[in-house]
Amino acid sequence: MKKSKKKQVLRKRSETDWQGLTSKYKRSGLSQSEFCRSEDIKLSTFSYWLYRGSKPEGSGGLFCEVTAKKDQGFEVEKNGFRVKVPSNFRPEALKALLEVVGAP
Numbered sequence: 677m678k679k680s681k682k683k684q685v686l687r688k689r690s691e692t693d694w695q696g697l698t699s700k701y702k703r704s705g706l707s708q709s710e711f712c713r714s715e716d717i718k719l720s721t722f723s724y725w726l727y728r729g730s731k732p733e734g735s736g737g738l739f740c741e742v743t744a745k746k747d748q749g750f751e752v753e754k755n756g757f758r759v760k761v762p763s764n765f766r767p768e769a770l771k772a773l774l775e776v777v778g779a780p
Contacts, residue, residue, distance in 0.1 A: 694725040694728075694729065695729055697715065697717070697722070697725070698722075698725060698726050698729050701722075701726070708722060708723060708726070748763065749761045749762040749763040749764075749765065752770070752774065759773060759774075
């Protein structure tokens with residue numbers, strides 16, 4: 677008798693959804709394969725988002741929202757923290773701050 681594969685339901689997830697799933701995975705203690713089976717997610721798609729959401733050296737991470745305000749600087753939001761950055765900011769100081777905020 678042939679074993680039938682369970683058909684996965686395709687669903688469009690937002691970056692926020694994926695960030696939540698990758699956080700849940702990291703807390704789960706499961707392997708990627710086990711986690712994907714339990715959440716009904718394609719392993720290749722999950723691996724992509726896990727990699728995309730990781731913090732490559734020198735990048736400051738990918739899940740970071742920036743809102744610009746003309747002549748007033750801008751705001752950066754990362755991991756639930758919101759930072760108001762003046763227009764005369766020092767880039768190296770902002771980078772250091774975002775690395776601290778992005779730390780697990």
